Amino acid sequence: MESFESKLSHFRTVINERLNEVAVNAQPASFYEPVRYVLEGDGKRIRPILLILACQSVGGDINQCLNAAVAIELLHNFTLVHDDIMDHDDLRRGRITVHKKWDQATAILAGDGLVALAYQNLLKTESDRILEISKIFTEGIIDLCEGQALDKDFESRPEIELNEYMRMIEKKTARLLMIASEIGVIIGRGSQKEQSILGQFSLELGCAFQIRDDVLDIEHSSGKSYASDIRQKKKTILFVHALNHARQNDRDRLQKIYQKPEINSNDIETIRSIFETAGSLSFTLNQVETRINNARAALNKLRLTDAQHDLHELLNLILTRKN
Amino acid sequence: MESFESKLSHFRTVINERLNEVAVNAQPASFYEPVRYVLEGDGKRIRPILLILACQSVGGDINQCLNAAVAIELLHNFTLVHDDIMDHDDLRRGRITVHKKWDQATAILAGDGLVALAYQNLLKTESDRILEISKIFTEGIIDLCEGQALDKDFESRPEIELNEYMRMIEKKTARLLMIASEIGVIIGRGSQKEQSILGQFSLELGCAFQIRDDVLDIEHSSGKSYASDIRQKKKTILFVHALNHARQNDRDRLQKIYQKPEINSNDIETIRSIFETAGSLSFTLNQVETRINNARAALNKLRLTDAQHDLHELLNLILTRKN
Numbered sequence: 001m002e003s004f005e006s007k008l009s010h011f012r013t014v015i016n017e018r019l020n021e022v023a024v025n026a027q028p029a030s031f032y033e034p035v036r037y038v039l040e041g042d043g044k045r046i047r048p049i050l051l052i053l054a055c056q057s058v059g060g061d062i063n064q065c066l067n068a069a070v071a072i073e074l075l076h077n078f079t080l081v082h083d084d085i086m087d088h089d090d091l092r093r094g095r096i097t098v099h100k101k102w103d104q105a106t107a108i109l110a111g112d113g114l115v116a117l118a119y120q121n122l123l124k125t126e127s128d129r130i131l132e133i134s135k136i137f138t139e140g141i142i143d144l145c146e147g148q149a150l151d152k153d154f155e156s157r158p159e160i161e162l163n164e165y166m167r168m169i170e171k172k173t174a175r176l177l178m179i180a181s182e183i184g185v186i187i188g189r190g191s192q193k194e195q196s197i198l199g200q201f202s203l204e205l206g207c208a209f210q211i212r213d214d215v216l217d218i219e220h221s222s223g224k225s226y227a228s229d230i231r232q233k234k235k236t237i238l239f240v241h242a243l244n245h246a247r248q249n250d251r252d253r254l255q256k257i258y259q260k261p262e263i264n265s266n267d268i269e270t271i272r273s274i275f276e277t278a279g280s281l282s283f284t285l286n287q288v289e290t291r292i293n294n295a296r297a298a299l300n301k302l303r304l305t306d307a308q309h310d311l312h313e314l315l316n317l318i319l320t321r322k323n
Numbered sequence: 324m325e326s327f328e329s330k331l332s333h334f335r336t337v338i339n340e341r342l343n344e345v346a347v348n349a350q351p352a353s354f355y356e357p358v359r360y361v362l363e364g365d366g367k368r369i370r371p372i373l374l375i376l377a378c379q380s381v382g383g384d385i386n387q388c389l390n391a392a393v394a395i396e397l398l399h400n401f402t403l404v405h406d407d408i409m410d411h412d413d414l415r416r417g418r419i420t421v422h423k424k425w426d427q428a429t430a431i432l433a434g435d436g437l438v439a440l441a442y443q444n445l446l447k448t449e450s451d452r453i454l455e456i457s458k459i460f461t462e463g464i465i466d467l468c469e470g471q472a473l474d475k476d477f478e479s480r481p482e483i484e485l486n487e488y489m490r491m492i493e494k495k496t497a498r499l500l501m502i503a504s505e506i507g508v509i510i511g512r513g514s515q516k517e518q519s520i521l522g523q524f525s526l527e528l529g530c531a532f533q534i535r536d537d538v539l540d541i542e543h544s545s546g547k548s549y550a551s552d553i554r555q556k557k558k559t560i561l562f563v564h565a566l567n568h569a570r571q572n573d574r575d576r577l578q579k580i581y582q583k584p585e586i587n588s589n590d591i592e593t594i595r596s597i598f599e600t601a602g603s604l605s606f607t608l609n610q611v612e613t614r615i616n617n618a619r620a621a622l623n624k625l626r627l628t629d630a631q632h633d634l635h636e637l638l639n640l641i642l643t644r645k646n
Binding site: 027028030031078082085086104105108109111112113115116117119120123130131134135138139141142145146148149150152153 | 350351353354401405408409427428429431432434435436438439440442443446453454457458461462464465468469471472473475476
């Protein structure tokens with residue numbers, strides 16, 4: 001049996017080859033050069049790999065679903081380019097973002113183009129259920145937009161409920177993983193039940209990933225720069241939990257610190273200790289564990305194949321990364 | 324026979340009703356409110372009307388193609404929202420633009436959402452050729468992006484050939500009209516020949532419209548504010564023609580004026596007289612006439628129906644407007 005690592009590496013090579021062809025030699029350069037720049041970036045290609053494994057887990061093969069896998073990665077890159085403009089981020093995967101390297105107009109247009117190129121590739125898929133696939137893809141984009149809007153809303157809202165936070169990450173992070181695996185199952189001619197199982201797996205996986213990302217922010221040993229979410233006053237799950245569960249005077253302190261123009265190292269340690277006292281850290285770690293268990297339990301309902309094993313490995317890979 | 328005006332008014336009512344339903348009561352408000360704001364604007368709904376008439380001209384009816392008509396209008400509005408950001412425009416159809424009324428992030432997201440909502444409506448179309456329709460729609464978006472990129476390129480390029488200008492307006496302006504009519508024909512179960520005729524009609528119509536719009540800029544009696552394109556240093560067809568056909572010293576004067584920080588009334592009259600001496604004005608007027616004739620000739624190849632008559636009327640309406 002081929003090792004999971006060598007499979008991953010093979011998938012990435014195939015996906016990157018296709019991504020490099022998407023805009024090759026196309027004109028005008030002012031439109032396609034930024035698109036090529038984005039696609040040359042060193043992405044992990046998690047979403048297309050998930051789509052391929054989902055397809056294989058129900059008996060399909062990579063050649064059937066490669067166009068859709070490429071489409072999912074293009075769609076993901078569209079969200080990165082536009083989100084980076086909205087969030088004023090200068091770096092992405094260690095490279096200058098498109099709106100910084102060129103300008104905002106160029107980045108808006110490159111993002112728009114990536115959506116269209118995503119559909120162009122998706123529609124090459126040979127499946128008698130292409131209409132259903134396109135509808136799932138489209139509803140996914142609408143959810144991504146709603147999730148991004150919710151996330152932006154949170155920046156200016158003083159009070160946020162935990163269930164609102166969960167809805168936001170489901171739409172903004174987990175939804176794209178869900179549609180990747182659902183489309184993979186449909187192309188591989190899986191059953192409605194398999195589609196639902198892999199959808200559930202991806203929902204849990206996506207939420208675990210996002211919640212864990214929030215925790216890594218305050219772990220010194222993580223590859224992320226320490227407390228950068230707090231410095232940017234992000235409403236992480238830790239913050240949202242503490243806002244709703246800390247003692248009243250701790251809640252007031254949290255709100256006060258987030259209203260300061262700049263957050264210093266003392267503030268960070270204050271917030272950290274509030275997270276611990278309020279049980280926000282243990283709540284969050286428990287959430288990650290529960291969701292990982294849910295994801296694994298979903299996978300175990302699938303029939304045993306190499307792909308099922310690989311999906312377990314993919315989960316381990318995604319949820320043990322250090323940055 | 325129902326008058327063309329009353330048909331137009333009926334179509335607009337039906338289209339506006341559907342547009343008002345697109346985002347009704349949807350949440351979050353930060354995403355859907357700007358979308359609703361855009362769709363409530365007082366648009367002429369030319370593109371969906373063209374789609375409906377194209378469908379009727381081959382024997383189809385409005386109920387078959389209304390979802391696609393709504394999709395085309397949503398797509399058009401996406402381009403307006405994003406183009407307004409890129410062009411730093413504060414007003415659109417007499418109303419404040421989305422990025423001015425809210426902010427850039429909101430406008431980027433509203434535009435992205437409009438694309439997804441466009442596909443959502445398109446995919447509701449009941450047609451056994453929905454895959455082909457979706458592909459035409461998608462290639463149209465790619466062309467719109469390319470056209471917008473070419474238009475932005477022209478701002479900073481000193482030399483532009485006439486055929487480059489034509490390619491730009493074909494992609495940026497005419498392409499959306501072409502896909503509207505082609506999709507209308509396909510839904511109405513027209514022949515390949517009818518699709519090609521109506522595609523040609525719309526290409527000529529779109530180019531005539533854009534070229535005429537350039538001429539209106541220097542007509543005192545037009546509803547447009549006089550010479551605003553020149554003041555914004557736009558590379559109109561008049562300017563591009565003069566750049567390639569005026570005497571050398573006139574070309575130098577044109578280039579010099581467009582390099583000035585601000586263009587004054589004397590400059591405008593200088594440019595106007597260069598347009599006249601170089602034959603740019605007569606060339607352009609002749610282009611409009613030729614393309615109108617081509618569009619009419621294409622229409623006359625269709626079998627005679629009420630819709631064929633209405634398409635002639637639509638052409639008259641679009642090409643006799645004063646602003």
